[in-house]
Amino acid sequence: MELNKIEDIIEKYFQGETSIAEENQLKEYFSSSNVAQHLEQYKPMFGYFSQAKEQKSTHEIPLLPKTRNKQRKTAWLSIAASTVILLGVGSYFYVSESNNSNTAVASKTELGTYDNPEEALAATQKALALLSNNVNVGIESVQYINEYEKSKNKIFKQ
Missing domain, CATH: 1.20.5 (Single alpha-helices involved in coiled-coils or other helix-helix interfaces)
Incomplete structure:
Protein backbone atom coordinates (compact mmCIF):
# COMPACT_ATOMS: atom_id res chain seq x y z
CA MET A 1 0.00 0.00 0.00
CA GLU A 2 2.79 2.42 0.93
CA LEU A 3 4.62 1.77 -2.34
CA ASN A 4 1.54 2.71 -4.36
CA LYS A 5 1.17 5.87 -2.30
CA ILE A 6 4.83 6.82 -2.91
CA GLU A 7 4.43 6.21 -6.65
CA ASP A 8 1.36 8.45 -6.72
CA ILE A 9 3.21 11.18 -4.82
CA ILE A 10 6.17 10.92 -7.22
CA GLU A 11 3.82 11.32 -10.17
CA LYS A 12 2.22 14.36 -8.52
CA TYR A 13 5.72 15.70 -7.70
CA PHE A 14 6.81 15.70 -11.34
CA GLN A 15 3.57 17.41 -12.34
CA GLY A 16 4.19 20.09 -9.70
CA GLU A 17 1.07 19.28 -7.69
CA THR A 18 2.51 18.07 -4.37
CA SER A 19 2.19 19.76 -1.02
CA ILE A 20 5.09 20.36 1.36
CA ALA A 21 3.97 17.42 3.51
CA GLU A 22 3.99 15.09 0.51
CA GLU A 23 7.45 16.27 -0.50
CA ASN A 24 8.66 15.62 3.05
CA GLN A 25 7.24 12.09 2.80
CA LEU A 26 9.24 11.56 -0.40
CA LYS A 27 12.43 12.84 1.25
CA GLU A 28 11.92 10.54 4.23
CA TYR A 29 11.19 7.56 1.99
CA PHE A 30 14.25 8.07 -0.21
CA SER A 31 16.54 8.73 2.75
CA SER A 32 15.57 5.36 4.26
CA SER A 33 17.37 2.14 3.35
CA ASN A 34 14.33 0.22 2.04
CA VAL A 35 13.64 1.91 -1.29
CA ALA A 36 11.98 -0.18 -3.99
CA GLN A 37 14.36 -1.19 -6.75
CA HIS A 38 12.42 0.48 -9.58
CA LEU A 39 12.45 3.74 -7.58
CA GLU A 40 16.21 3.67 -6.86
CA GLN A 41 16.82 6.07 -9.75
CA TYR A 42 15.16 8.90 -7.78
CA LYS A 43 17.19 8.36 -4.61
CA PRO A 44 20.20 10.51 -5.65
CA MET A 45 17.91 13.37 -6.60
CA PHE A 46 16.19 13.53 -3.23
CA GLY A 47 19.51 12.88 -1.47
CA TYR A 48 20.99 15.88 -3.28
CA PHE A 49 18.13 18.11 -2.16
CA SER A 50 18.73 17.24 1.49
CA GLN A 51 22.50 17.77 1.12
CA ALA A 52 22.07 21.07 -0.70
CA LYS A 53 19.75 22.27 2.02
CA GLU A 54 22.51 21.82 4.59
CA GLN A 55 25.15 23.69 2.59
CA LYS A 56 25.90 27.26 3.50
CA SER A 57 27.62 29.74 1.22
CA THR A 58 30.71 31.37 2.65
CA HIS A 59 31.38 33.43 -0.43
CA GLU A 60 31.18 37.12 0.35
CA ILE A 61 29.47 39.27 -2.25
CA PRO A 62 31.13 42.65 -2.51
CA LEU A 63 28.81 45.63 -2.59
CA LEU A 64 29.73 48.22 -5.15
CA PRO A 65 30.00 51.68 -3.68
CA LYS A 66 28.02 54.44 -5.31
CA THR A 67 30.45 56.55 -7.21
CA ARG A 68 30.26 60.08 -8.39
CA ASN A 69 31.19 58.95 -11.90
CA LYS A 70 27.74 57.51 -12.43
CA GLN A 71 26.14 60.73 -11.25
CA ARG A 72 28.39 62.73 -13.53
CA LYS A 73 27.54 60.55 -16.51
CA THR A 74 23.86 61.01 -15.81
CA ALA A 75 24.27 64.77 -15.57
CA TRP A 76 26.20 64.97 -18.86
CA LEU A 77 23.68 62.74 -20.61
CA SER A 78 20.79 64.91 -19.48
CA ILE A 79 22.62 68.06 -20.64
CA ALA A 80 23.35 66.46 -24.02
CA ALA A 81 19.73 65.32 -24.43
CA SER A 82 18.44 68.79 -23.59
CA THR A 83 20.82 70.35 -26.12
CA VAL A 84 19.68 67.97 -28.86
CA ILE A 85 16.02 68.72 -28.13
CA LEU A 86 16.60 72.48 -28.15
CA LEU A 87 18.51 72.28 -31.44
CA GLY A 88 15.74 70.18 -32.98
CA VAL A 89 12.98 72.56 -31.90
CA GLY A 90 14.99 75.59 -33.03
CA SER A 91 15.69 74.02 -36.43
CA TYR A 92 12.03 73.20 -36.90
CA PHE A 93 10.94 76.78 -36.20
CA TYR A 94 13.70 78.21 -38.40
CA VAL A 95 12.75 75.99 -41.35
CA SER A 96 9.01 76.60 -40.91
CA GLU A 97 9.57 80.39 -40.76
CA SER A 98 11.68 80.35 -43.92
CA ASN A 99 9.00 78.28 -45.70
CA ASN A 100 6.30 80.72 -44.57
CA SER A 101 8.25 83.71 -45.90
CA ASN A 102 8.80 81.95 -49.27
CA THR A 103 5.11 81.10 -49.63
CA ALA A 104 4.13 84.64 -48.66
CA VAL A 105 6.26 86.04 -51.49
CA ALA A 106 4.85 83.51 -53.96
CA SER A 107 1.26 84.18 -52.92
CA LYS A 108 1.71 87.90 -53.55
CA THR A 109 2.85 87.31 -57.12
CA GLU A 110 0.51 84.41 -58.00
CA LEU A 111 -3.13 84.80 -57.16
CA GLY A 112 -4.26 81.36 -58.36
CA THR A 113 -6.77 82.69 -60.86
Whole structure:
Protein backbone atom coordinates (compact mmCIF):
# COMPACT_ATOMS: atom_id res chain seq x y z
CA MET A 1 0.00 0.00 0.00
CA GLU A 2 2.79 2.42 0.93
CA LEU A 3 4.62 1.77 -2.34
CA ASN A 4 1.54 2.71 -4.36
CA LYS A 5 1.17 5.87 -2.30
CA ILE A 6 4.83 6.82 -2.91
CA GLU A 7 4.43 6.21 -6.65
CA ASP A 8 1.36 8.45 -6.72
CA ILE A 9 3.21 11.18 -4.82
CA ILE A 10 6.17 10.92 -7.22
CA GLU A 11 3.82 11.32 -10.17
CA LYS A 12 2.22 14.36 -8.52
CA TYR A 13 5.72 15.70 -7.70
CA PHE A 14 6.81 15.70 -11.34
CA GLN A 15 3.57 17.41 -12.34
CA GLY A 16 4.19 20.09 -9.70
CA GLU A 17 1.07 19.28 -7.69
CA THR A 18 2.51 18.07 -4.37
CA SER A 19 2.19 19.76 -1.02
CA ILE A 20 5.09 20.36 1.36
CA ALA A 21 3.97 17.42 3.51
CA GLU A 22 3.99 15.09 0.51
CA GLU A 23 7.45 16.27 -0.50
CA ASN A 24 8.66 15.62 3.05
CA GLN A 25 7.24 12.09 2.80
CA LEU A 26 9.24 11.56 -0.40
CA LYS A 27 12.43 12.84 1.25
CA GLU A 28 11.92 10.54 4.23
CA TYR A 29 11.19 7.56 1.99
CA PHE A 30 14.25 8.07 -0.21
CA SER A 31 16.54 8.73 2.75
CA SER A 32 15.57 5.36 4.26
CA SER A 33 17.37 2.14 3.35
CA ASN A 34 14.33 0.22 2.04
CA VAL A 35 13.64 1.91 -1.29
CA ALA A 36 11.98 -0.18 -3.99
CA GLN A 37 14.36 -1.19 -6.75
CA HIS A 38 12.42 0.48 -9.58
CA LEU A 39 12.45 3.74 -7.58
CA GLU A 40 16.21 3.67 -6.86
CA GLN A 41 16.82 6.07 -9.75
CA TYR A 42 15.16 8.90 -7.78
CA LYS A 43 17.19 8.36 -4.61
CA PRO A 44 20.20 10.51 -5.65
CA MET A 45 17.91 13.37 -6.60
CA PHE A 46 16.19 13.53 -3.23
CA GLY A 47 19.51 12.88 -1.47
CA TYR A 48 20.99 15.88 -3.28
CA PHE A 49 18.13 18.11 -2.16
CA SER A 50 18.73 17.24 1.49
CA GLN A 51 22.50 17.77 1.12
CA ALA A 52 22.07 21.07 -0.70
CA LYS A 53 19.75 22.27 2.02
CA GLU A 54 22.51 21.82 4.59
CA GLN A 55 25.15 23.69 2.59
CA LYS A 56 25.90 27.26 3.50
CA SER A 57 27.62 29.74 1.22
CA THR A 58 30.71 31.37 2.65
CA HIS A 59 31.38 33.43 -0.43
CA GLU A 60 31.18 37.12 0.35
CA ILE A 61 29.47 39.27 -2.25
CA PRO A 62 31.13 42.65 -2.51
CA LEU A 63 28.81 45.63 -2.59
CA LEU A 64 29.73 48.22 -5.15
CA PRO A 65 30.00 51.68 -3.68
CA LYS A 66 28.02 54.44 -5.31
CA THR A 67 30.45 56.55 -7.21
CA ARG A 68 30.26 60.08 -8.39
CA ASN A 69 31.19 58.95 -11.90
CA LYS A 70 27.74 57.51 -12.43
CA GLN A 71 26.14 60.73 -11.25
CA ARG A 72 28.39 62.73 -13.53
CA LYS A 73 27.54 60.55 -16.51
CA THR A 74 23.86 61.01 -15.81
CA ALA A 75 24.27 64.77 -15.57
CA TRP A 76 26.20 64.97 -18.86
CA LEU A 77 23.68 62.74 -20.61
CA SER A 78 20.79 64.91 -19.48
CA ILE A 79 22.62 68.06 -20.64
CA ALA A 80 23.35 66.46 -24.02
CA ALA A 81 19.73 65.32 -24.43
CA SER A 82 18.44 68.79 -23.59
CA THR A 83 20.82 70.35 -26.12
CA VAL A 84 19.68 67.97 -28.86
CA ILE A 85 16.02 68.72 -28.13
CA LEU A 86 16.60 72.48 -28.15
CA LEU A 87 18.51 72.28 -31.44
CA GLY A 88 15.74 70.18 -32.98
CA VAL A 89 12.98 72.56 -31.90
CA GLY A 90 14.99 75.59 -33.03
CA SER A 91 15.69 74.02 -36.43
CA TYR A 92 12.03 73.20 -36.90
CA PHE A 93 10.94 76.78 -36.20
CA TYR A 94 13.70 78.21 -38.40
CA VAL A 95 12.75 75.99 -41.35
CA SER A 96 9.01 76.60 -40.91
CA GLU A 97 9.57 80.39 -40.76
CA SER A 98 11.68 80.35 -43.92
CA ASN A 99 9.00 78.28 -45.70
CA ASN A 100 6.30 80.72 -44.57
CA SER A 101 8.25 83.71 -45.90
CA ASN A 102 8.80 81.95 -49.27
CA THR A 103 5.11 81.10 -49.63
CA ALA A 104 4.13 84.64 -48.66
CA VAL A 105 6.26 86.04 -51.49
CA ALA A 106 4.85 83.51 -53.96
CA SER A 107 1.26 84.18 -52.92
CA LYS A 108 1.71 87.90 -53.55
CA THR A 109 2.85 87.31 -57.12
CA GLU A 110 0.51 84.41 -58.00
CA LEU A 111 -3.13 84.80 -57.16
CA GLY A 112 -4.26 81.36 -58.36
CA THR A 113 -6.77 82.69 -60.86
CA TYR A 114 -6.97 82.01 -64.56
CA ASP A 115 -8.19 84.32 -67.31
CA ASN A 116 -8.70 81.47 -69.75
CA PRO A 117 -11.40 78.92 -68.70
CA GLU A 118 -9.66 76.10 -70.59
CA GLU A 119 -6.45 76.63 -68.57
CA ALA A 120 -8.51 76.63 -65.38
CA LEU A 121 -10.20 73.37 -66.44
CA ALA A 122 -6.84 71.74 -67.27
CA ALA A 123 -5.31 72.83 -63.95
CA THR A 124 -8.36 71.61 -62.03
CA GLN A 125 -8.27 68.22 -63.80
CA LYS A 126 -4.56 67.92 -63.07
CA ALA A 127 -5.11 68.68 -59.37
CA LEU A 128 -8.04 66.26 -59.15
CA ALA A 129 -6.04 63.50 -60.88
CA LEU A 130 -3.21 63.99 -58.38
CA LEU A 131 -5.68 63.86 -55.50
CA SER A 132 -7.34 60.74 -56.93
CA ASN A 133 -4.00 58.92 -57.26
CA ASN A 134 -3.08 59.70 -53.67
CA VAL A 135 -6.48 58.64 -52.36
CA ASN A 136 -6.27 55.37 -54.33
CA VAL A 137 -2.88 54.60 -52.77
CA GLY A 138 -4.39 55.18 -49.33
CA ILE A 139 -7.38 52.95 -50.11
CA GLU A 140 -5.08 50.13 -51.27
CA SER A 141 -3.23 50.35 -47.96
CA VAL A 142 -6.50 50.12 -46.05
CA GLN A 143 -7.48 47.03 -48.08
CA TYR A 144 -4.24 45.33 -47.00
CA ILE A 145 -5.12 46.12 -43.40
CA ASN A 146 -8.63 44.70 -43.85
CA GLU A 147 -7.19 41.51 -45.35
CA TYR A 148 -4.77 41.26 -42.42
CA GLU A 149 -7.64 41.67 -39.94
CA LYS A 150 -9.67 38.93 -41.66
CA SER A 151 -6.69 36.54 -41.59
CA LYS A 152 -5.95 37.36 -37.97
CA ASN A 153 -9.58 36.76 -37.00
CA LYS A 154 -9.57 33.39 -38.80
CA ILE A 155 -6.39 32.33 -37.02
CA PHE A 156 -7.46 33.46 -33.56
CA LYS A 157 -11.18 32.67 -34.20
CA GLN A 158 -12.61 35.92 -32.97
